[in-house]
Amino acid sequence: MQGLSHQDSIADAFAVPPGPGAEAIRRALRGPAGRVALRLPTPAGPGQRRVAIAMLEEAGRGRGGAVLETAAGDLLLTESEAAEAERVAAILAGLLGTHPDRYDMPTEAAALLALPAPAPAAAQLVPPPAAGIEAACDAAPLEALLRREGVLHLSPGVPRRLALLRLAPDRAALAARLGPAAADPDLLRHAEARLAARLLRAVAEPALRDALLGGPPAVPLLLDLPLALLPDPVLAGGDDAPAAPVLYASLTAAEALAERVAARAAALRGAGWGIAVRGLDAAALALLAPEALPAELLLLRWSPALAERPAMAALRRIDPARLILTRCDVEAALEWGLSLGVSRFAGPWIAALMAATRMAACAHAAACRRTECIARAAAAAPAGRAGCLSPALLAAFSPIAAP
Amino acid sequence: MTLGELSVLGALGPPVGGGAAVALAGAVREAVAAGVERRVLLFQPARLSPARRRAPQAAMLRDAWEGLRRSSRTRVFDLPRGALVALEAPPGHHLAEARETLAAMLDPAEAGHAVALLRLPEEAAAVLAAVEDALGLTAAVRAAVPGPPGRAPDGEAIAAAERALAAADLGAFLRRRRVCRLMPGGGAPEPLWEDLRLSLSDVRDALLPGRDLGAGPALWRRLRRTLDRRLLAGLARTEETRARGPLSVALVVEAVTAPEFLRLDALWPAALRGALTVAIAPEDAAADTEGFAFARAFLAARGHRLMLDAAGPAAARAVPASRAGAALLRLRWSEALPPLGSPAAEALRAALPAAPEAVVLAGVDRPAAIAWGWEMGITLFQGRLIESRRPAGW
Numbered sequence: 001m002q003g004l005s006h007q008d009s010i011a012d013a014f015a016v017p018p019g020p021g022a023e024a025i026r027r028a029l030r031g032p033a034g035r036v037a038l039r040l041p042t043p044a045g046p047g048q049r050r051v052a053i054a055m056l057e058e059a060g061r062g063r064g065g066a067v068l069e070t071a072a073g074d075l076l077l078t079e080s081e082a083a084e085a086e087r088v089a090a091i092l093a094g095l096l097g098t099h100p101d102r103y104d105m106p107t108e109a110a111a112l113l114a115l116p117a118p119a120p121a122a123a124q125l126v127p128p129p130a131a132g133i134e135a136a137c138d139a140a141p142l143e144a145l146l147r148r149e150g151v152l153h154l155s156p157g158v159p160r161r162l163a164l165l166r167l168a169p170d171r172a173a174l175a176a177r178l179g180p181a182a183a184d185p186d187l188l189r190h191a192e193a194r195l196a197a198r199l200l201r202a203v204a205e206p207a208l209r210d211a212l213l214g215g216p217p218a219v220p221l222l223l224d225l226p227l228a229l230l231p232d233p234v235l236a237g238g239d240d241a242p243a244a245p246v247l248y249a250s251l252t253a254a255e256a257l258a259e260r261v262a263a264r265a266a267a268l269r270g271a272g273w274g275i276a277v278r279g280l281d282a283a284a285l286a287l288l289a290p291e292a293l294p295a296e297l298l299l300l301r302w303s304p305a306l307a308e309r310p311a312m313a314a315l316r317r318i319d320p321a322r323l324i325l326t327r328c329d330v331e332a333a334l335e336w337g338l339s340l341g342v343s344r345f346a347g348p349w350i351a352a353l354m355a356a357t358r359m360a361a362c363a364h365a366a367a368c369r370r371t372e373c374i375a376r377a378a379a380a381a382p383a384g385r386a387g388c389l390s391p392a393l394l395a396a397f398s399p400i401a402a403p
Numbered sequence: 404m405t406l407g408e409l410s411v412l413g414a415l416g417p418p419v420g421g422g423a424a425v426a427l428a429g430a431v432r433e434a435v436a437a438g439v440e441r442r443v444l445l446f447q448p449a450r451l452s453p454a455r456r457r458a459p460q461a462a463m464l465r466d467a468w469e470g471l472r473r474s475s476r477t478r479v480f481d482l483p484r485g486a487l488v489a490l491e492a493p494p495g496h497h498l499a500e501a502r503e504t505l506a507a508m509l510d511p512a513e514a515g516h517a518v519a520l521l522r523l524p525e526e527a528a529a530v531l532a533a534v535e536d537a538l539g540l541t542a543a544v545r546a547a548v549p550g551p552p553g554r555a556p557d558g559e560a561i562a563a564a565e566r567a568l569a570a571a572d573l574g575a576f577l578r579r580r581r582v583c584r585l586m587p588g589g590g591a592p593e594p595l596w597e598d599l600r601l602s603l604s605d606v607r608d609a610l611l612p613g614r615d616l617g618a619g620p621a622l623w624r625r626l627r628r629t630l631d632r633r634l635l636a637g638l639a640r641t642e643e644t645r646a647r648g649p650l651s652v653a654l655v656v657e658a659v660t661a662p663e664f665l666r667l668d669a670l671w672p673a674a675l676r677g678a679l680t681v682a683i684a685p686e687d688a689a690a691d692t693e694g695f696a697f698a699r700a701f702l703a704a705r706g707h708r709l710m711l712d713a714a715g716p717a718a719a720r721a722v723p724a725s726r727a728g729a730a731l732l733r734l735r736w737s738e739a740l741p742p743l744g745s746p747a748a749e750a751l752r753a754a755l756p757a758a759p760e761a762v763v764l765a766g767v768d769r770p771a772a773i774a775w776g777w778e779m780g781i782t783l784f785q786g787r788l789i790e791s792r793r794p795a796g797w
Contacts, residue, residue: 045694047660051660051665051697054665054669058669094700095701123665124662127625130558130561130562130565131558131559132559133558134557185690186622187558190625193619200544201548203540204545215432216531218424218429218534220540228620231547232546247543252689253690254687257685257689258718259718261717271542271543272540273543273546281692284692286692286726287689287726288689289720289723292720292721293721294717392429392433396429
């Protein structure tokens with residue numbers, strides 16, 4: 001290709017398909033030397049994608065370069081002054097973590113022409129409509145949108161036992177019911193709040209509650225609730241209050257930042273309520289001072305990044321008795337948690353452990369597979385538990401023996 | 404995975420269901436499943452009159468129960484809130500005797516309410532209900548059962564507001580405030596930049612009259628995303644940017660990567676790079692840590708400033724500006740701020756950025772606010788009181 005001295009002959013050397021994308025590439029082939037084209041994988045997040053397009057457009061503005069998107073999921077800037085391309089490529093590398101590929105134009109044009117179906121990149125932002133979100137959320141039966149999860153107390157030298165029973169929204173099931181609206185984080189959160197209100201009404205009726213849980217719960221419940229659904233402490237107070245919470249409301253970290261949550265938590269304690277904060281992953285622990293959160297329980301979301309420095313620095317200031325390690329999917333999660341002094345665990349690995357323990361104690365286990373036992377224990381719908389011949393054992397998550 | 408492979412569990416001891424309530428519920432279910440006959444004695448001191456629950460009387464009642472613990476023929480379960488349950492296989496007589504002893508110390512009505520001798524498997528439901536009652540779950544949940552939605556906004560109302568917004572003039576909702584430097588004994592406030600925001604209460608009154616937005620915070624936030632984009636579209640008009648000076652604007656996280664902000668960024672005058680400040684609420688940062696981190700990196704790469712916009716001291720303490728990577732923090736003046744000299748004030752001070760002129764106290768409507776700010780080391784203020792001070796040069 002170096003042997004071709006005239007740009008037009010380069011363009012003529014390739015069969016360029018029709019269309020505005022190909023037309024922009026054809027234009028880029030005709031300009032002088034010293035120009036650069038940039039290519040990078042389209043970022044996954046819609047915001048990141050728009051920023052990448054805007055940055056590329058800025059780099060191309062001086063020369064009339066176009067920003068295209070290929071069928072293979074790449075963004076392409078057809079031409080830019082070399083210095084401007086370098087500047088913007090450095091910004092994009094800093095923002096996205098990957099450095100765009102750089103092509104000298106027109107000498108490296110062959111690489112551009114080989115890209116599949118380039119078309120102008122659109123950066124519109126049209127959120128899914130809000131109307132009808134309530135109907136979509138309410139159409140599904142409550143039990144189909146929930147899943148049960150056991151929180152296991154595990155500590156060296158102490159018998160393992162069920163510590164808490166979590167009845168949480170099944171976000172995948174809810175998103176499937178909502179369709180495109182689930183892509184809007186605020187609409188999804190609204191739907192979850194609505195689901196939580198339905199759940200509270202059901203849990204207040206022992207018959208409905210026992211149908212969801214498979215039987216009367218013998219350990220405190222943990223429910224994901226929006227702040228707006230916490231009871232009014234004035235109504236909730238009573239002289240007959242339980243000594244320890246029987247119900248933990250698990251808030252998002254964002255909602256726990258609201259003023260007066262600490263005062264409400266103290267007042268609610270007398271009504272048998274405890275406050276938990278959920279979803280604390282490594283990124284949240286790098287941002288938040290968890291010791292300032294007004295919650296008795298902090299639900300950590302396991303990932304190997306929890307063991308890194310920013311998260312550990314935050315966790316060292318927390319009494320491990322307040323921590324629950326969720327989403328444990330490998331034994332390493334448990335080892336890390338135990339080394340930190342955590343004694344309450346949940347997640348797929350814990351669900352498998354409890355299923356194995358149940359099956360070892362179950363008279364009917366010979367006919368069952370572990371995966372079936374795990375799935376039945378997670379079901380909030382009676383139909384999802386069908387086939388189990390030891391429903392009491394299933395409902396209790398763990399075998400029951402005398403204290 | 405088999406249990407034998409779980410090396411980490413080796414030291415954890417045998418699996419035992421814990422808690423008396425769990426064990427009792429299990430024992431009841433087993434008796435029912437096996438059709439085994441059992442007697443159950445329930446004693447619920449929480450149902451006694453307050454006088455009986457006081458020390459001397461309560462101790463006598465508990466003594467009447469203690470014999471059951473010593474018998475090898477009965478199993479005793481201590482439930483929360485002092486409830487006691489004992490199980491006995493027939494033809495035992497300990498439970499009947501204990502019932503008589505307890506009843507003799509109580510009024511007949513009281514005894515009927517607080518002491519019950521039941522039979523399994525026939526009366527399993529009553530026993531389980533007593534376990535449930537001891538746990539207090541139903542009572543706790545009933546305190547929170549949500550009423551009808553009433554004035555909460557719904558998706559339909561938000562969609563209508565979004566349509567109305569497309570044609571509305573935002574000018575009526577726009578509030579401009581000067582952020583001023585005000586030093587102790589330093590004379591008139593010195594304006595540093597203009598803060599632009601939408602009056603959300605005015606927006607609500609115009610677009611969602613009578614709706615309680617606190618009852619639908621997620622939908623309200625969705626509308627704020629639309630509002631922010633409209634506000635930014637207005638700011639990004641060429642004639643607006645030409646007359647522009649240093650500016651701060653409060654946005655939701657998503658607005659920083661919205662097309663309207665990218666246009667404003669592209670048009671922002673080179674001479675004013677570093678003079679555009681985006682204020683983001685800590686709640687927003689915590690709700691979407693990834694989106695916030697990207698917005699922060701993008702603003703930094705483009706030479707704009709990030710300000711953490713804390714509604715109150717709880718948010719400012721739980722999301723320290725230094726950890727959030729924000730050079731600036733804005734705190735809203737209110738009675739919720741801790742009194743000077745209190746431990747809470749010192750804890751708040753520790754969470755404030757230490758650099759000079761890194762904290763703005765907003766909503767300043769009385770001299771006490773400025774006095775509080777000065778004592779906390781704050782020298783930047785905005786609010787009605789600052790506006791009325793007629794700063795020189797504006």
